[in-house]
Amino acid sequence: MHQKITIILVFFFNSVISQNIKTIQLRPLQENYFSSIVPLGTVLELSFDDLDADSKEYKYKIEHMTHDWQSSRLLSSQYIDGFNQNSIINVTNSFNTLQNYTHYAVQIPNINTKIKESGNYLLSVLDKYDDVVFTRRFILYEKATIVGVSVERSRNTKTLNTQQTIQFSVNHPNIRINNPNQEINVVILKNNNWSEKITDLQPTFFKQNQLLYTYTNKTNFWGGNEYFYFDNKIIRNGSLNIIKVEKKEVYHHYLYPFTFNEFKRYSYNPDINGQFVIRTLEASDAKTEADYAMMHFSVLVDTPFTEKEVYVYGAFNDFAISEETKMYYNAEEKSYKGNFLLKQGFYNYTFATVGKDGFVNTNELNGTFYETENEYSVIVYYKPFGSFIERVIGVGTGFFNQNR
Template identity: 75%
Template sequence: MSKKLLLLITLLFALQHHSQIIKTIQLRPLQENSFSAIVPLGTTLQLSFDDLEADSKEYQYKVEHMTHDWQKSRLLASQYIDGFQQNAIINMTNSFNTLQNYTHYSVEIPNINTVITKSGNYLLSVLDAYDEVIFTRRFVLYENAATIGVTVERSRNTKTLNSQQTIQFSINHPKITINNPNLEVNAVIIKNNNWNEIISNLQPTFFKPKQLAYTYTNKTNFWGGNEYLNFDSKIIRNKSLNIVKIERKNIFHHYIYPFEYNELINYSYNPDINGQFVIRTLEGRNNNTEADYVLMHFTLLADEPFKEAIYVYGAFNDFSISEENKMKYNPSKKTYTAKILLKQGFYNYTFASIEKNIPLNTNKINGSFFETENQYTVIAYYKPFGSLYDRVIGVGNTFFNQNE
């Protein structure tokens, strides 16, 4: 066996192991029910996660400045950080009175050792004692140097009139001189804080004094999707929202109310938190260390298997695709099922499908409707000629809610 192949196998094994023991990764502002890591420069973000081996490992965090398209920027660490780029995570607490033992880790950024001085895209990595990357998360720090006005409306394209939403926006920059907008400004639209659903590489459609307008009718269209499904496991021994059965084994098993596939599904308004989750338990005082882990059983009813692979999808694993959240089809029961270990709380989720050489699709199972409530965020990057990095000069947000 070649050294390269052996190294690849070792890395894949390590990644699989880490995904099994590292759970409930959150990078959020300290404000309650605030899920976005796109915040003003100087805002405190808290990173937290659990290690199910519960053996007090030595983890470190590392902060790296990135370009607008998430490549490493040309800045040295000393040019965007006062203090240390890499430092130990020293705040750790063992779980209390839980069937699943774990150690809860957390760190706030900025802190006394790491103060970020420049706006931009940032990659936050957590490393083990051997300096191997365990996981990464993105965050964005922005200046209020420009005002971003964002609107969202029903698609004007007759083919997607009932299934898509159109975003238009303007960048108002009264204090910034932009000589060549096509080269100096980059804008990105993000749907529901999910970096897998973005539109970038946009050029202004109109130029006005101190204002750039982006008024596309098709290029900035997103599929509306559907409202997320949800469940609540805040009570571990009794049924809560959308939990139909509970079993006690070495840990608790919760069975979620089955979802039945219907290709003729209609839109029905259901308030959601756009794929996010909130950790909480009613059986303890500290959600961080007294919320237990539950094996959640997901069920999708379908008369025939899909040609695509089906996954349970949501922010609980950073909107990623892995073997853990892949669903398996049982022909005799005509059901797709998946079992995912999740910490107690309120969760949004949906179903995603993937076919070879075709991008991930979140509309196959639940449909796509222009009425769906979604949050859209526009980030404006500015890099004048001769500059070393992309500043984030402004961020704009808007919600589309046909039901208000």
């Protein structure tokens, strides 16, 4: 298989986040919509908390990128009406919480920044010294094509029970494509996680106004497993999958431990594909009145994994591997343990192992199964000969349905 369909530890474009920056979200305003891949003109809101709670000055900066997330080197005036860098002025302090924080938010587009071209964009947050605090990616696309996506069980007998394959078509009756191999690039993205993607695909068949991508193995992804979850919308008492609550400097929430079983079988469990929702039942505005809790995670296993580290993994930190989410083995209790602060809400998470080679594996602890319900996005980039702008002319979405 030309493309390794596992998660690779990549530090390029990973957020360089201060320990005090938490709960970064870049989403449209629609409720329970988690993707930052949206039609051109859609309003996205960036929000985050600073646990220093001292009302720092932060700015945002927007840069147009190529399909492989390199700088396009375009002038900002070529893709933005207004300014590509501005101060974040919507700043609010937390209210009635044990953990104090300052909440920052900005909507894009706004009166100062209007993006006029589709494409890949990198949003950076800068401090008062113009140093990058963290980055997030977003994509604005045109509905210029129709992208049909099909997700099926792997047809490779060796991975029949562990992988899923994606096939898709790009229908472009209103766009003239002279040389698809040079003018078109596509990316398949799993669960809005940029660590799990397939690129460098060429059409397998050409029809009039249609490109077909019908690979058998090259577009296979590991199915993985459904995410674990918890809900701590009530800070003082145990809630969904929380077995113990202690009040210290902040509330400490202890989750049900996960027992490692290398012969684990798939069992259906609805999830939100690793995402999270901030919410609280004890206040009216979760943005500034939801508290933070120290979440305690544990994995029961008789012996530690050889030359591998274990991490908690999910969208709560942009699917990144970080020292904060690392777990440590306790020989007396025969378990890996880890803890870190999270804002109240409903969270999906899983566990990842990382070897000395930097290879990140989210399947080793929780297994990988073809039945797992995943969301796949196919992003179509178009840059005709002589053009300076690489547009996104269509996005298609497919879900695996084992009952189909």
